[in-house]
Amino acid sequence: MNHFYGKSFLQESKFSATELNYLIDFAIHLKALKQKHLPHHYLEGKNIALLFEKSSTRTRSAFTVAAVDLGAHPEFLGKADIQLGSKESVADTAKILGSMFDGIEFRGFKQANVEALAKYSGVPVWNGLTDKWHPTQMIADFMTLKEHFGKLKGLTLAYVGDGRNNVANSLLVTGAILGVNVQIGAPADLQPAKDVIALAQQAAQQSGAQLLITTNPQAAVTSADAIYTDVWVSMGEKVDYHQRIDALLPYQINQQLLAATGKEGTVVLHCLPAFHNLQTSVGKQFMADYELSALEITDEVFQSSRSLVFQEGANRMPAIKAIMAATLGNLFIPDALFK
Template sequence: MNNHFYQKSWLKEIDFNQAELNYLIDFALHLKELKQKNIPHPYLQGKNIALLFEKTSTRTRSAFTVAANDLGAHPEFLGKNDIQLGNKESVADTAKVLGSMFDGLEFRGFKQSHVEDLARYSGVPVWNGLTDDWHPTQMIADFMTLKEVFGKLEGLTLTYVGDGRNNMANSLLVTSAILGINFKLGAPQDLQPAPEIVALAQKQAQLSGAEILITDDPKEAVQGTDAIYTDIWISMGENVDPKERISQLLPYQVNQELLAASGKSTTIVLHCLPAYHDQNTSQGQKLANEFGRSELEITDEVFLGQQSYVFQEAENRLHSIKAIMAATLGELFIPKEFFNDHLKSSENFVE
């Protein structure tokens, strides 16, 4: 076996270099093709996977469950009422117990320190399904989608508009910088990424040649971009005044006018979902009744329009998560030469 990912955890994007991220994107595309052709790929036959969820989930839970089954593994869901992280039992104690029973652990919750401690003490690969700081499994799906649409990643420009301090903004900024993709972010000044996140991205951009622009002008942010990305305006568990936040971010709504401001007919729209684009949910109806807004971060017209790839992006959560699990837990042969000189710069890989 020659697999430099083997037994490594997937905690945040900055732990991996450009070649490694590109490998996982290409591997995800390969696994998607195998799935579409009904070609079995049980790289994790007989493995047991624990899925730890403090936060609710549709795509992440579904993707990990189906991915595990497709790979021949057995997933076990443990919800917030089933796990005692930091409550009745320390994260370290939980990690040691679960690591002795399972071959890999997924965690979706609040604290990045929890997923880091699970990896530190469990002795098995741990995959971050989302924390307040990072959303690394989403990144492989997102950039996989960009590669499907444009046939390449090199030379692309990606723009994120909305709440620029959340996990999605952090992850997109840093991952774009690592991959050499130009990144622009449009957000009010007090909702822009933390200085330490920007510094991480700028350091990576110096290596990759990516250009970074952070502005409070949404039209400047989208001008000339290949993809516009947005997310919900109030993150899960965030305690803010909804009326104030909505008023603050309305200029950053992804509508037909903002989409046209890109100046390119080929610009696509992405969203990690769920999206407040209509009143067909109880939350949507509540927001409409309270604030007179049936659409928030994205309009229904754009969300369902021809330039929207949000559902292709959502499906790709499955294939990308499958690639991450198979690479880190499966006994794959990955030629060392694939990583070229990038291998030497990775702290994760040991010669």
């Protein structure tokens, strides 16, 4: 039996705490197999389509290496190669790709597109990121926390910055499902949408997780075991950069905010890329009119022993590997585990 076989992985709220914990633990197991150079070709002979409307470093690399490690062949299709909704409907594209490939990854803008791919392709579809959700990132994030703390339930995770982007949405809902307390600090107009909050509250009622959404950054990080942030302007978003920076500077992860947790063992997470110094042209452009050397996180914190960002980034690969192997591999997973 394989409880996950044939399922798509489109958003976290469609999965239970037991299922998400299984994927996290399976990812940790697959990471160990890789480190010991033990083969795990669960997808031998499979062909995987990697659809990218948005550019990518970690997601593309993780899916490619994960597929190869599992014995599958990945085929990259960039925005110049796919015509989703422009020259060809998503449904038509899905039917053709589903007839040629055994699984499809999609990284793009509309959540409706990844859902249509899953509906019409007839094969498992994995959400590599949309404007609404970032579920593969969540398996890596909570995997990192479990590796570090040895548990998840009862931890407190704070997120500060742009609180209504895909990462904040996913952290709030996933944390609530897993029994992790989630505290979001963001300006009122950058807080999660009502439907996202409703999903999280519903999950929290079952798990016992405590949720807090506040405009006060110090209150948001109080007693946090981990503080998480993301870039202040999402890919493709058209905003007034000056207005956004002015609004979010109080939410920058720096030594002062880290101290406000009241805990010595608080760790720091970031899904990357991060504007923690002046070593990027985009970062320099954002900071040109300010006397700043960093935006959402200071270099001092980013490079410190508190930071797990590179462990977190590397964990994207085993996390994605676990998702693909569980949903497409011929694994024996007793259904009794999920009752």
